[in-house]
Amino acid sequence: MPLIPIAVAVGLFEFILTRIAPAPNEVSWITTLFTTLPPEIRTLLGSDVALSSGGFLALGYTHPFFIALQVVWVVRTSSAAVADEVGRGTMDLLATRPVARWHFIAAGMTALGLGLGVILAAGLAGTAVGLFLRPLDVHVSAFLPVAGAAWLLFAAWGAVGLAIGASRRTGGQAISWTTAILAASFVLDYIARLWAPVARLRPLSLFRYYEPQAILAFGLSRAALLTLGGTILAGVLAGLLVLYRRDL
Amino acid sequence: MTPAIVTAALGKRYGPVTAVEGLDLRVEPGEVFGFLGPNGAGKTTTIRILLGLLQPSSGSAEVLGRPVGTAGTAVRSAIGYLPGELSLWPDFTGLRTLTFLEALTRQVAVDRDVLLERLGLRTSELRRPVRTYSDGMKQKLGLVQALQCRPRLVFLDEPTKGLDPLVQRAFYDIIRDTRAHGATVFFSSHVLPEVERVCDRVAILRAGRLVAAGTIEDVMQSQRRRVRATFTSPVDTSSAERFGKLIVRSDRSIELLVARGDVPAVVRHLSSWPLEDVIIEPLSLEDAFLEHYR
Numbered sequence: 001m002p003l004i005p006i007a008v009a010v011g012l013f014e015f016i017l018t019r020i021a022p023a024p025n026e027v028s029w030i031t032t033l034f035t036t037l038p039p040e041i042r043t044l045l046g047s048d049v050a051l052s053s054g055g056f057l058a059l060g061y062t063h064p065f066f067i068a069l070q071v072v073w074v075v076r077t078s079s080a081a082v083a084d085e086v087g088r089g090t091m092d093l094l095a096t097r098p099v100a101r102w103h104f105i106a107a108g109m110t111a112l113g114l115g116l117g118v119i120l121a122a123g124l125a126g127t128a129v130g131l132f133l134r135p136l137d138v139h140v141s142a143f144l145p146v147a148g149a150a151w152l153l154f155a156a157w158g159a160v161g162l163a164i165g166a167s168r169r170t171g172g173q174a175i176s177w178t179t180a181i182l183a184a185s186f187v188l189d190y191i192a193r194l195w196a197p198v199a200r201l202r203p204l205s206l207f208r209y210y211e212p213q214a215i216l217a218f219g220l221s222r223a224a225l226l227t228l229g230g231t232i233l234a235g236v237l238a239g240l241l242v243l244y245r246r247d248l
Numbered sequence: 249m250t251p252a253i254v255t256a257a258l259g260k261r262y263g264p265v266t267a268v269e270g271l272d273l274r275v276e277p278g279e280v281f282g283f284l285g286p287n288g289a290g291k292t293t294t295i296r297i298l299l300g301l302l303q304p305s306s307g308s309a310e311v312l313g314r315p316v317g318t319a320g321t322a323v324r325s326a327i328g329y330l331p332g333e334l335s336l337w338p339d340f341t342g343l344r345t346l347t348f349l350e351a352l353t354r355q356v357a358v359d360r361d362v363l364l365e366r367l368g369l370r371t372s373e374l375r376r377p378v379r380t381y382s383d384g385m386k387q388k389l390g391l392v393q394a395l396q397c398r399p400r401l402v403f404l405d406e407p408t409k410g411l412d413p414l415v416q417r418a419f420y421d422i423i424r425d426t427r428a429h430g431a432t433v434f435f436s437s438h439v440l441p442e443v444e445r446v447c448d449r450v451a452i453l454r455a456g457r458l459v460a461a462g463t464i465e466d467v468m469q470s471q472r473r474r475v476r477a478t479f480t481s482p483v484d485t486s487s488a489e490r491f492g493k494l495i496v497r498s499d500r501s502i503e504l505l506v507a508r509g510d511v512p513a514v515v516r517h518l519s520s521w522p523l524e525d526v527i528i529e530p531l532s533l534e535d536a537f538l539e540h541y542r
Contacts, residue, residue: 089335093393096299097352098324248301 003115006069011122017060018130021053024137040194054138057127058212061146066123067186070154073115075178078161081108082239084171086248095248105162105239112158113151120147146212149220152228153210157182159235166239167246206231250313252277252401252432253298257307260293260456267293268456271307275449277400280423280433282447282464284440290456291436292332295403298434299329312401325354328394332405332436334386338379342369342389345378346396355397363392366418383410391419401432408442420446440532472505474529475514480522488517505531 022029060066082104085091095101124147128140160181165174185205192202202208209224253275260268268290275281285291296302298309300317309316314323336345350357364374367388378386387410394402408416423433423446437443443450444464451461460467472492479485482499489497491514492506506514511528518526 089331089333090337092301092329092331092335093349094352095301096324096327096329097349098321098354099352100321245303247296247303 003073003118006073007119007122010066010069010119011126013063013065014057014060014123014126015130016126017057018127018134018136021056021136024053043193052138053136054142054216055213057136057138057143058146058216060127061123061143061150061212062210070116070119070150071157071179071182073119074112074154074158075161075175075182077112077115078108078158078178079165079168079171079174081105081111081162081165082243083165083168083174086168087170087172091248101243102240105166105236105243108162108165108239109155109159109236112162113155116151116154116158120151123147123150142216145220146215149210149212149215149224149228152220152225152232153206156206156228156231156235159232159239161235163235163238163242166243249277251275251310252279253281253309253311253434255294255298255307255309258294258297258304258309259306260290260297260302261305266456268297268453271453271456271458273451273458273461275432275434277432278427278430279448280427280435280446282443282450283434283436283453284438284443284450285453286438288455289453291453292405293456294453295329295405295434295436299327299403300324325397326400328397328399328402330390330394330402330404330407332409334390336378336386336389338377340378341376342374342378342381342385345389346374346393349393350397353397357396359398360392360396363395363422366422367391367415368418384412384415387411388415391422395422395426398429399431401434402426403434403436405436406438407435408437408439416442444532472507472531473511474503474527474531474535475506475511475518476503476525476527477501477518477521478524478526480524483521485521488514491517 082091085094085104094104124140124143127143131138131140157178161174161178164177164181165171168174168177186207188198189202189205189207192198192200192205192208206228209221209227214221251274253273255271255273258268258271258273259266271290271294273294283291283294293302297304298311298316300321303317312323312326340348346357346360350360364370369385369388369392373381373385378389381389387407391404391407394404408419411419420442423435426433433446435443435447447464449461449463450467452459452467474495475492478501479499485497485499485502488502488504491510492504495503495505497503502518504514515526515528
């Protein structure tokens with residue numbers, strides 16, 4: 001899926017949320033509605049949804065639609081860097097040029113990071129335009145750390161995808177493995193939030209380190225920064241190690 | 249002078265399968281070297297090791313004086329490559345493919361226009377996406393990308409696949425000109441007449457091992473001789489079979505494959521019969537090739 005349609009879809013989605021977000025004088029109504037929801041749903045949405053307009057808008061940065069669009073970009077781009085070229089046979093023409101193997105990882109990570117930047121900038125632009133047309137009790141700048149955290153989260157998944165793609169023989173294999181691991185991580189985070197017996201496993205999921213409502217309130221935690229940044233570094237290093245040792 | 253390619257006991261295994269074993273090759277600068285063998289003999293594996301796409305399991309290899317593998321990245325700007333199974337980017341136009349690969353090679357495509365003209369690829373065709381190309385057009389584009397930057401060493405894996413006879417002739421002329429510029433051509437092919445036509449030396453690979461190497465004449469000379477004899481009257485030629493491999497026998501003619509050293513004895517034996525004619529000739533390259541696979 002091309003970058004521009006994804007960015008436009010994210011921008012529109014964040015814009016639409018500003019249209020339906022509760023105004024400060026409507027928060028009490030939303031709070032009443034919130035208390036009628038099952039506790040599992042309340043846990044998933046986060047309590048800040050009902051407490052402020054900003055909390056509601058933060059939902060737009062963790063909504064499955066928002067995540068799915070980022071995942072499409074991340075999985076597609078990370079698999080294209082190595083596995084897709086190997087699978088199609090075009091790697092023969094690339095890797096026999098004076099191009100060191102680390103260039104493939106660097107190019108993949110650069111495309112991934114820039115693309116995520118464009119998508120998240122479009123999301124922020126959607127929020128900014130929406131808040132300009134319908135001022136609420138939050139400024140768009142409050143969402144900059146959220147967008148930064150989203151960039152870190154999906155760049156971390158991209159680095160994992162690059163490492164997987166560096167070891168696979170086709171783009172399809174890379175996409176399948178990356179998607180499966182990413183989905184398992186998402187499900188683990190989801191279940192761990194709802195079911196106490198597995199709650200202690202939640203730190204194993206990268207999604208644990210991305211909580212927009214908490215970031216809005218307290219900023220990005222050091223643990224999240226280190227974990228997501230460390231995953232990016234580890235993914236890139238693993239990709240390089242695999243790519244330098246493998247046959248193409 | 250530094251050889252263009254040198255390998256020592258080069259080997260490649262895929263688990264229990266041996267693709268190449270104990271390969272010792274030396275290709276001098278400026279020669280056209282034919283690399284022969286049936287499917288699965290290890291030709292493409294060898295080429296891919298020399299290009300750094302595969303890691304050897306044993307032995308060593310140098311290309312243009314540098315060890316193969318990731319350490320040889322810098323020397324690749326002087327190398328051209330046409331893969332046996334050519335894959336191109338379907339959404340790129342022909343021209344974009346060539347300019348993209350030129351940029352990656354970090355050399356100016358000094359010979360592109362000449363090659364396009366000689367292989368008959370028109371400007372209008374280069375503006376079309378590659379997905380609209382026929383197999384022959386893709387192969388021509390593959391040849392141009394391999395040779396456009398005037399490489400010092402070019403690997404061509406089954407280069408005439410899909411080319412019509414006219415374009416094949418143009419290709420043979422291009423190879424001659426490439427050699428005239430001092431480049432080395434490493435040429436893998438199944439088409440033995442074309443190997444005889446363009447190659448200075450050949451190597452024959454069988455099940456991953458080198459079974460013959462040298463000039464085409466050397467390879468043919470080292471093989472058995474074909475001895476054909478006809479007689480003016482019927483004779484019992486069965487006694488001649490002990491000298492070599494019988495190909496054809498009747499009471500008026502016989503054809504044998506005979507070891508070089510046995511030729512005088514065969515001639516003496518045949519001359520005891522009413523000989524009409526005798527022809528002794530070396531095997532063709534094709535016969536020599538087939539001899540290794542019988």
